[in-house]
Amino acid sequence: MGENPDFRPHGDEIPGVVGGVVARVNGLSTAEKRERLEDLAPEELAEIEAEDEGDDHDLPDLPNVDEYDEIRMRAAPNPNGPWHIGHARMPAVIGTYKERYDGSFIVRFDDTDPETKRPDLDAYDAILDDIAYLGFDPDDVIIASDRVETYYEHARELIDAGGAYTCSCSGETFSELKNGGEACPHREKDAETTHEEFRAMIDGEYESGEMVLRVRTDIEHKNPALRDWVAFRMIDTPHPREEASDYRCWPMLDFQSGVDDHLTGVTHIIRGIDLQDSAKRQQFVYDYFDWEYPEVVHWGHVQIDAYDVKLSTSTLKEQIDAGELDGWDDPRAPTLQSLRRRGIRGEAVVDALIALGTSTSNVDLSMSSIYAANRELVDDDAERYFLVRDGERFVVEGDPDAGHPPLHPDHAERGERTIPATAGVLLEPDDVPAAGERVWLKGFACVRREGDGSADDGDAASDKRLVVTDDDIDAVRDGDVDVVHWAPAAGGIDVRMRTPEGDVDGVAEPDFAETDVDDVIQFERIGFVRVDEHGSDESVVYWTHP
RNA sequence: GCUCCGUUGGUGUAGUCCGGCCAAUCAUCUUGCCCUCUCACGGCAAGGACCAGGGUUCGAAUCCCUGACGGAGCACCA
Incomplete structure (x- = not known):
């Protein structure tokens, strides 16, 4: 109508005229549409397909890249402490652009205020470590005070x-x-x-x-x-x-x-x-x-949900000095060191930050988008184990002696675990069935709760019993019986799980001892964790995400 | 007070330059279903947004004006 003003008064009638045609075209399959377009206007088809190819960037193109032989960018941190999650945006974006344009990435420490923003001598290396964790390798590092x-x-x-x-x-x-x-x-x-x-x-x-x-x-x-x-x-x-x-x-x-x-x-x-x-x-x-x-x-500025503490290096430093946080890698701290210790890969942090784009308005980053990106990276490798928190002890009557759930549900070839049941089992309070009800101990068998717990006569209470039934897995498939995780009442491993909300204690199955420090595994029905330490008294894991 | 900048679902983002192809993209999220001996993974479906009001126009998320809201600077901080 821009070209034919005469049509303007009839604008309202257009939908009725073209509607039928549009509906017919929309009814065609993609292949059919492509074929028709090739007949009618091959040059437009080429144009559309060209657009599709270069259009998968998460970040917008940098301005005027054609005017430069080489794209050079710099991150200019003030070395006053290790980085929090918000700081990661700079290397994430610059590093991504560097890869796209085959450019350069310089780190320049802007440390020209020895007083108000007094540099922390450890921060220079800590920041370079953080950048390496994110997966980037600066082309050059310079220091303003030089x-x-x-x-x-x-x-x-x-x-x-x-x-x-x-x-x-x-x-x-x-x-x-x-x-x-x-x-x-x-x-x-x-x-x-x-x-x-x-x-x-x-x-x-x-x-x-x-x-x-x-x-x-x-x-x-x-x-x-x-x-x-x-x-x-x-x-x-x-x-x-x-x-x-x-x-x-x-x-x-x-x-x-x-x-x-x-x-x-x-x-x-x-x-x-x-x-x-x-x-x-x-x-x-x-x-x-x-x-x-x-x-x-x-x-704009990045705010992160899920943290009580403010996203500020100086605030974090105060909290660490005051003993409110154990250090820069405390699981409650919104720092990169904390995420690393929790088993979140730098790549996941970068993915989530890149998705924020580069708009000038302030943005809220959901931790769930970092979690989603990380889960995609670790799920396939993460072996499964059981951890029981606040375990309630039950004796088990009947065969078999042990449960054998797989190490990974999608990878039977990796083998299975062995969880002994002869000395009784531990269940999380929420999973304990009511008297007379059944529950499926995953990898083991279906059991029925006997006794209502009223006759509390000591450790192995006579009425805290689980009797193996002859139900097969159809009981679960029918939806009558819940599948729960469990741990042996004897021979388990004491575990302290450190989370952003505080520490949680529990007992893991014996095979958990076979994991290596730094492994990211999944405690079934609880979440992913990174193995931090296998000590003589207990093992320590850091909670990664659900 | 002066000066800049911004505002698309719960969150982030595409689209805004060059108005119609937008009954608005993708991801995350929430819910339901399927799969499953995990509440993981995977599959399917559903939910949810153009800050407000005027104006221009046959037609506005897109252009113009006003307002609201938010952010930033006005440091011998970075």
């Missing part, structure tokens, strides 16, 4: 270009002037004086707070966030890295990051919305140097 001289050199060039001036206003004073769109008296000083004062900053002749180097942007810019921002300031506290401990004049993020992105050839910057204004700030520096600003993608 590059301070480079930032000084560029600051001098910027001063020469008229793009910076030293300023001794207090933060408060300057803020007031700036919010009114007014320059401070230092703004017009000559380059020579600025050079002299900047040299004195580098030499440490000022105390913290006495002097800064500002970038000359536009003091009347309508966005107050962009007006003459600070590029360098004095910090009295020495940097924790010995190599950098003598510096007192430190660059701010926007200067350091902007210079490094250019010098390391970064083509695409991916970062959070908290840095939305950074590109606009840094653009002023890029203009003075006549550099081309990289492409930028911003994304």
